[in-house]
Amino acid sequence: METVVKTKTPILQFDSLNVIYNEGEPNQVHALKNVSGEIHEGEFISIIGPSGCGKSTLLHTLDGLLKATSGTIFVNGSPVHGPDGDRAMVFQDFALMPWQTVYQNVAFGLRLAGKKESEIRDKVMHYIKMVGLDGFEQKYPHQLSGGMKQRVGIARGFAVEPKVLLMDEPFSAIDEQTREIMQEEVLKIMLNEKKTVVFITHSIDEAVFLSSRIFLMSVRPGQIVEEVKIDIPYPRTLETKSLPEYQEYKQVIWDHLKGEVRRQYRKGEA
Template sequence: MAAVKTSTAAGDAMISIRGVSKSFGALKVLDQVNLEVARGEFLVLLGASGCGKSTLLNLVSGFERATVGSVHVNNREVRDVDPACGMVFQQYALFPWKTVRQNVEFGLKMRGVSRTERAKTAQHYIEMVGLRGFEDSFPNALSGGMKQRVSIARVLANDPDVMLFDEPFAALDAMTRQVLQEQLLSIYEKSGKTIIFITHSIDEALMLSTRMIVMGAKPGRVVQDITNDLPHPRAAEVQLSPRYIELKKSIWETVQVEVMKGLEHAK
């Protein structure tokens, strides 16, 4: 069986989700979720469609408010859209009339950062995501994977405490997805950011995370909390290791049970 993550010490928590339930009218989406995310942790949320993963991410970012309970980021309660959190969506949400450099600089410009400083910062993160030479390109000239790297660079340029990823690679082909997973791991190791990442893919979760949370069927709740102790640096070859197979089996058994529960509830 996979090792169970011990609770995060209160003083070390970047994100604290305490007794959170969320309802939309009569529909209860989350039920009494308690979760602590340590500074510098790469947490992946897994679970079947409709288990509340995206809703939980929206509560952390401030796009939604909890019906019951509270969410704290860096010891501050989240009451509105929080600049401490940067969100990367499945859709790229780039300005099509702006170049790569202008897209990455946008948040800095809105904050009144000087032209010289924002150009320097943007260039640093453009190079970090491997897009040097594309600074003056427009989004329509980029592949899907390149667009998503621009989105990641734009979030990094704003220097948030927390980066939130809502299935950012779901629309990409398998090869591009694998390349971006490895690049994101490299960015995570260089930046030291706290990350919450949503995926439906157990393999993606195992490649990226330091810790995995499996969400249960409606209403969403934490049913499995697993430390990912696969070694770093992590490349595709790790998928052949006995520990990888052991972790994947443990997660799949839990997900399978929760999917079946969801199907029963839908009848």
């Protein structure tokens, strides 16, 4: 992968985001506090932090599914006021429609956008083949393994050709062996399609393997307290994980995460 050239306008920019659930109520929760960041075209950004720190809240806010209490979000310089075709989400629980086939699930977003059936067919088949599911177009979700279901979700996200693909712990529900293969596959797709990805994970190994940069979050209220640039060239393979620098990055991330988890325990929230 070529070195990311930071353009004048980030593809995704967010500034001073605050999210407060049940604001003003006794059970008020300050989930995000003054969260800011910039993401440039072609980057793979992972967000990692202790459980309950607001990672998914941040992703859903960037997608427009959740409205921030305060702060701003811009995509290519235009303000975000809700969900839009320039962003697509891949969820951790697959979120497939069980009554629809693989083809229909991948086509869903395109049909919602009013695309012509000929265009839908070409794009759906392109992305089904890209995730290695050609031949399974007419299968239903209950006929697929966990890894195959997640591939359908990824194909659906890419099919609408968003500027930014948002992925919320997409591999958490699949076994470890499939997870490692899926990591390689997502990187291949991301590089081939020249996509920008924002990725939530609890796995330090996964974050280091996939990312060009990692945003490290604090305990709640969540803040981005550090950024780590991963200077390991793409393309990466599973052999990359044996590199000394790879292990060093993992230690840096663990040292941060360990400190935040200890803070969480001291606060009685773990």
